[in-house]
């Protein structure tokens with residue numbers, strides 16, 4: 001089936017008792033058993049919940065994977081993936097990953113004996129160099145937040161697989177509508193479902209998709225043992241969100257392309273980051289490995305003072321963290337999402353004090369353009 005059809009129907013069946021077309025919110029913590037050891041496959045809701053299962057099946061279909069395992073947040077999904085590995089294992093990571101991922105790895109899991117090596121995975125030769133006998137996982141994010149750097153998923157997967165190392169991809173920025181890493185050779189796909197999958201800025205969630213049965217069983221064990229599970233209502237919201245993923249992504253992308261061009265032609269911003277612009281360093285790669293460029297644009301306005309001006313002047317773009325919702329947001333990565341990264345490292349990654357990030361929503365693009373125009377006229 002095509003993506004839009006799968007988005008609406010993938011993994012979904014009418015509810016058997018009533019015929020309800022929409023999977024109900026099974027808001028229960030436990031299930032009645034008919035006798036000792038006799039139950040309907042559901043014993044306790046940390047382990048099993050039908051709303052969660054419907055959502056997991058839907059995401060698995062959309063990412064073209066066999067299994068999906070849902071978590072309470074993108075961070076708990078990433079944490080679960082990294083917990084597949086053990087003390088002493090080394091994980092090679094894209095250097096400009098999401099700030100929360102950096103914090104989890106460096107400030108929490110590094111203390112638990114895992115080792116992280118942050119490198120520029122946009123350069124396959126760097127990946128080749130970074131892998132050692134201790135490397136257990138290659139963890140990439142593409143395009144990255146907030147400078148939209150692109151890693152060649154197929155090329156780095158080939159390098160890692162030659163050494164027997166699995167590859168995990170944080171696919172949050174693209175969503176499966178625009179990019180399906182498993183089809184490009186990756187082994188594990190991770191999402192912050194908080195963003196495009198849900199798409200309406202009204203829940204927090206994460207999900208992992210994969211084809212390997214033994215990793216899936218370990219992730220299920222972690223999901224149940226740790227208990228960082230999404231509640232049934234959040235699963236229902238995310239499942240409602242994915243039904244419109246295709247139509248939303250089309251509009252996010254169309255709006256972002258127009259706005260990126262507009263910002264690139266504006267005299268004030270010094271640098272614009274959007275993989276859809278022909279002068280983006282990995283524009284051709286992005287064109288080949290994805291079905292589009294997404295809805296995130298960053299630009300450097302020169303200084304903190306000028307960034308503050310823009311952030312203060314916008315009327316339609318709301319100053320807020322997060323991304324991927326129907327409404328347009330504006331943020332300042334250096335002080336918001338990337339505040340936990342040491343200044344020197346942050347500047348090296350291009351997250352300068354003047355950097356402003358837009359999450360382009362699905363509003364009328366003329367209104368968004370007009371808002372930017374007035375915000376940049378100072």
Ligand SMILES: *Cc1c(COP(=O)(O)O)cnc(C)c1O
Nearest residue numbers: 073074075098170172192194205
């Ligand atoms: C938001 C985000 C995360 C973290 O997800 P939460 O749902 O906020 O826990 C991870 N990766 C990327 C790329 C993100 O944008």
